[in-house]
Structures are given as structure tokens and as C-alpha cells.
Amino acid sequence: MAHHLTQNYGLKNISVLMDRPPKRYFPLNRDAQHLFLETLPETRGVDRDTTKILVTSTSYTADEPLEPLLSALESYPEDATLPNIKLLITGRGPMQDGYRRRIAQSTLAENREG
Numbered sequence: 470m471a472h473h474l475t476q477n478y479g480l481k482n483i484s485v486l487m488d489r490p491p492k493r494y495f496p497l498n499r500d501a502q503h504l505f506l507e508t509l510p511e512t513r514g515v516d517r518d519t520t521k522i523l524v525t526s527t528s529y530t531a532d533e534p535l536e537p538l539l540s541a542l543e544s545y546p547e548d549a550t551l552p553n554i555k556l557l558i559t560g561r562g563p564m565q566d567g568y569r570r571r572i573a574q575s576t577l578a579e580n581r582e583g
Contacts, residue, residue, distance in 0.1 A: 511557055520553040529562025539568075543576055 471483040497505060506512040512522060527533045535558070542556060556577070558568075572578055 512555070515555060520555050522555050522557065524557045524559065527558060527560040527562065529560060529564040529568060531564070535568055539571065539575070539577065 470485045474480045474483050503517070506515065506517075506522070515522065525535075525538065527535060529535075538556075542554060545551075545554060
């Protein structure tokens, strides 16, 4: 990256920072994932062979629109060969109540747990 910025844009004194988690963070194996997910009320009892868990965080602001994700999930086909999707949205912000109403009035709320 530094080379590219220097060669193509004539920039100098470039420092490239890697956006990676510290080594103390690592992926959990399947058994550890199961134990962790069983501690959360939102994921307790979810059969991960038939349901995929999708987690997204947002500040519920205009620069982080959830509409593309919600629209895509609404158009996700009901097909027995495809997994169910459980969407967990974390965060707080000024548009949160609007998104809650949007989800409550949509097909996404059919199996809503809270």
C-alpha cells in the first residue's frame, strides 16, 4: 500500500496500519461456538445445521443503512433446501425506532423473538 501511494500519487512518509485483531482473539472451534451461543438468550437452542446466524452492528445512522440488508433478507427465498437466517442487530442510534417499526411491519417479523 505504501509503495502504491508513493508511486502513483507521489505521497511521502506513508505509514500503513494493518486492521487486524490482536493475537489473543481467534476463531472459536465448533464446540466452543456452541457453548458460547447457548449462553445468549437470542441464540440458545438454535439448530445451526438448519439456521445460520447473521450478526451486524450499527449506529442506526444514515451513513450505515440497514435497508439493503433488510431488503435482501425479505427477498430470500423460502426453500426447504436453504438454511433459515436469524438476524441479530446490535447497536443504538437515532434511527433505531424507525428500523424496529420497519422490521415489525415486514415479513422479517414472522418469527421475531424480541
